Amino acid sequence: MFRLTSKIAWASLVRRRTRSMLVVVMIAVSLWGLYFMEGIYDGMTEQMINNAICSDSGHISLFGEGYRLDPDLSRRVEDVALLDSLLARDSRVVSYVKRLKQDGLVATAHYSRGVAIFGIDPAAEEKHGRLKDYLSQGEFSFGKKGRGAIIGFKLADKLQVRIGSKIVLSAQDSHGEVSAAPLKVTGIIKTNNMALDENAVFIADKKARKLLAMDKGVSQVAVILHNEVQIAGLQEELRLQFPHLEILRWDELYPALMQSRVMMEGFNLVTSLLIFCVAALGIFGVMLVSVLERLREFGIMLAIGTRFSQIRNIIFVESFFLGFIGFSLGSLIGGATLYYFKVNGLDLSMFSDAFDEFGMDAVTYAIIRPGYFVKALIAVALATFLSVLIPLRVLKKSKPIEAINKV
Amino acid sequence: MENFLEIRQINKTFHPGTEVQVVALRNVNLDIERGGFVVLSGPSGSGKTTLLNIIGGLDDATSGEVVLDGRRLTGMSERALSETRRDHIGFVFQAYNLIPVLTARENIEYVMKLQGRSQQECDERILEVTQKLGIDTLLGKLPNQLSGGQQQRVAVARAVAATPKLILADEPTANLDSKTAESLMDMMQRLNEEEGVTIIFSSHDPLVIGKAKHSIVLKDGKVIANERLS
Numbered sequence: 001m002f003r004l005t006s007k008i009a010w011a012s013l014v015r016r017r018t019r020s021m022l023v024v025v026m027i028a029v030s031l032w033g034l035y036f037m038e039g040i041y042d043g044m045t046e047q048m049i050n051n052a053i054c055s056d057s058g059h060i061s062l063f064g065e066g067y068r069l070d071p072d073l074s075r076r077v078e079d080v081a082l083l084d085s086l087l088a089r090d091s092r093v094v095s096y097v098k099r100l101k102q103d104g105l106v107a108t109a110h111y112s113r114g115v116a117i118f119g120i121d122p123a124a125e126e127k128h129g130r131l132k133d134y135l136s137q138g139e140f141s142f143g144k145k146g147r148g149a150i151i152g153f154k155l156a157d158k159l160q161v162r163i164g165s166k167i168v169l170s171a172q173d174s175h176g177e178v179s180a181a182p183l184k185v186t187g188i189i190k191t192n193n194m195a196l197d198e199n200a201v202f203i204a205d206k207k208a209r210k211l212l213a214m215d216k217g218v219s220q221v222a223v224i225l226h227n228e229v230q231i232a233g234l235q236e237e238l239r240l241q242f243p244h245l246e247i248l249r250w251d252e253l254y255p256a257l258m259q260s261r262v263m264m265e266g267f268n269l270v271t272s273l274l275i276f277c278v279a280a281l282g283i284f285g286v287m288l289v290s291v292l293e294r295l296r297e298f299g300i301m302l303a304i305g306t307r308f309s310q311i312r313n314i315i316f317v318e319s320f321f322l323g324f325i326g327f328s329l330g331s332l333i334g335g336a337t338l339y340y341f342k343v344n345g346l347d348l349s350m351f352s353d354a355f356d357e358f359g360m361d362a363v364t365y366a367i368i369r370p371g372y373f374v375k376a377l378i379a380v381a382l383a384t385f386l387s388v389l390i391p392l393r394v395l396k397k398s399k400p401i402e403a404i405n406k407v
Numbered sequence: 408m409e410n411f412l413e414i415r416q417i418n419k420t421f422h423p424g425t426e427v428q429v430v431a432l433r434n435v436n437l438d439i440e441r442g443g444f445v446v447l448s449g450p451s452g453s454g455k456t457t458l459l460n461i462i463g464g465l466d467d468a469t470s471g472e473v474v475l476d477g478r479r480l481t482g483m484s485e486r487a488l489s490e491t492r493r494d495h496i497g498f499v500f501q502a503y504n505l506i507p508v509l510t511a512r513e514n515i516e517y518v519m520k521l522q523g524r525s526q527q528e529c530d531e532r533i534l535e536v537t538q539k540l541g542i543d544t545l546l547g548k549l550p551n552q553l554s555g556g557q558q559q560r561v562a563v564a565r566a567v568a569a570t571p572k573l574i575l576a577d578e579p580t581a582n583l584d585s586k587t588a589e590s591l592m593d594m595m596q597r598l599n600e601e602e603g604v605t606i607i608f609s610s611h612d613p614l615v616i617g618k619a620k621h622s623i624v625l626k627d628g629k630v631i632a633n634e635r636l637s
Contacts, residue, residue: 305493
């Protein structure tokens, strides 16, 4: 019986092939749009998050107690040796870096600005995040004598400096004295992390320690893990072990980014609902017309002993075929499109100024998540199911002889 | 002889209580014996089709009752009616009414599949019935590839193959030429005799009417003649 049911359902779709194809194309195009938007928007959000994680916070950052509210050099992480030994042998940890950080002032012959001074080890940073990848001009080093500085590209614009330009960095040292150091710009970075691009001056760790008169301790330890799901566990363990430190996740340090992710999920949900409505309306229209056109045929089937539930199955199978073919086609095209943009990226350089303002990359690499397809499948299945309920109601209300005499 | 079908005080009014109210059947009482070959005749609008529909459970009577082989059809649930039609009644319609997307074989097989018969049973029965009706070479064709007469034979085969106790045929020869009509009636007569199926059909055609063993004439919804001919 299942073979006959399937055959009747399939043959009915083939008999009205133009209409059936229209619905299939409508579902496929809707899904393609859904996949594209989800993949690209998620790609944008994840890139912003990645930029923040790689260039600054890591998945977890450790600070001295009270440092976040009052970033004074005295509020530093002292247990560096113990942390080193713990993090170095933890299999969840990909890498970690230690940074000295102090607010200061950078000056050129013509301009001056308040900045965040980072004392870093370029070799460790290179291994840790992608700070080197963000280099847009110059080199990722501080020169042989360690007198170089790498600065954010927006800061470079504002100071009107370029590679080789002289700057003077001044800050309050750990004794409360003002200290200054002349430096040369060796590199300019563009991280799309606005806080860094506008304010950061990276200098050699040794130079920073000398400038700030600080021979031990660090301001921040940033840790990158293999997997996001490991973050909460490690954070908890570190909190227990180092109760006097502030140990924060990336989303606690950058709540706006987390909000962007949540907002994007909401946006994607709304998009999914719209797609669901389009698919449901398409299938509903076709199935309603199909049932009304075939009332006589169904009337005959009822007359010769087919139960209503068996006719319902035929109609469900028909709409399932439409939904499944539309889903498969849409997923194939959508998946291929996302794969293309995952590999090659979507280049929106023409809007790069606007993207810079929001701390976004001009080239967005799409993300492909199995969840997109599962969600689309559920939406299409639901649309398929709901769209035949009214046509079935019309049929259920008809007596066989009324249905036969409809035409 | 044993009554196979009892029709008691059947009335049918379409659109009751409205300006377009039509009284289709008035106090119809009939007894049909098992194995009967019965013709319902009468002018257009006399209530033949309405009576066939009520006997087959395709439509409800306004009042009265139909008892088929001891089973009261009046008031039955849709599901029970559906099963009664599937297992006990075969229909042959004036316009053939085959399922257009199924081949002749699949159309014949359809009701047997609904009955839950095995493929082997279906194959054997299809061969037997289609050989009798002379359509065993047409089984792979779709309805639109068959002539009117061939389609009507497939429709008869569909009705017969499921071994019903009763076949209801509403003007089965109306769309056929006289030669094909006579041949079809001969086949139905043979099925009636060989398979013992009770057949009730409606017709205007004197040639067809002349083959019946029991003639019922309707006029304006009333039975005006009820005669056993042999």
